[in-house]
Amino acid sequence: MQPIVSNLKRALRAELRERRRTRTSTERAEATEAFTQNLIALTLENKATFVACYLSAPNEPNTRPYLNWAFENGVRTLFPITREDGLLDWAHGDGESEVEGLFGTPEPVGELLGPIAINDVDLIIVPAAAIDVTGMRMGWGRGYFDKTLGSMKKCPPVYAVIYDDELIDAVPREVHDQPVNGIVTPTRILSF
Template sequence: MLSQTSNIKRALRAELRERRRNRTSTERESATEAFTQNLIALTGQHSAKLVACYLSAQNEPNTRPFLNWAFANGISTLFPITREDGLLDWAHGDGETEAVGLFGMPEPVGELLGPIAINDVDLIIIPAAAVDAGGMRLGWGRGYFDKTLGSMQKCPPVYAVIYDDELLDTVPREVHDQPVDGIVTPNRILTF
């Protein structure tokens, strides 16, 4: 049986998914340019040479132009690969080939490096449904990133990529939920 908090999270996620689906192509294109510039700036601020970042799905903030920039500028990137046990493997990918992961999300094709590969990155960029003013992240409900972040002994800066209207006053929280250090939106980089 789901807790009251779990039910609230499910309802909020449904609302946020609908908002993303209703964004126009013009809004998405404009946001993509701004996301890209802010992700480039964030990488520079942290002097990151190895970045963990997700491959965006259709209605997510588009990370691909940033990833193309990283590849062209010698920034190595690790991508998450979902596993059935709830953990994430990591891969560098070849920059072009993608597969469909366990939950229909895009994943790179490349040598699997295992869950501990993320311990070597300088910066982690993750998806989110929303983030609150204190840095608590609401994910999409499977807990992969919460497990990963919660298991790291020395975690580099973690930033969630969201639209400006997905920064909320508060998000529902459960004991396993992990906060982020900041967010990247089309209009800003915010560190908590």
């Protein structure tokens, strides 16, 4: 059963990567403005003063303008740092200074904090390949966020940032996969 689910995930991820890769610069710019406004609204709605958020890679929904807003408005941010053992460390950063992480993704330059640093945040904003209508998240296949979210005793709200067409009827699911509380797209904030 597991190899079938794994193959379904691999095929769906390939399709989603291609969709993201072929978005025009105009589509990306318009989406970035809308993502930013919706992420700000989500932060204010949750009265979040401390947020965990990823640094977006070039083909991901752009979190950079939102992070600039957070920095300018006194919202503290925590960024994930990948480790070889499959866990995430965390670091404070300015949202601008970065290095290339283990898998070529951007990671912050800053004091390295351990995996439990995320326990103090008010809101978690995660990347995703797709989310289904029940809130089940499908990531990009390494399981970092699933391990982190699955290990938290008291987890704050978790929202995935995706394009509108990445909200689908059902994602292939494995036992370790973790749901999210909602999504942020260019057109809406949706809570499950």
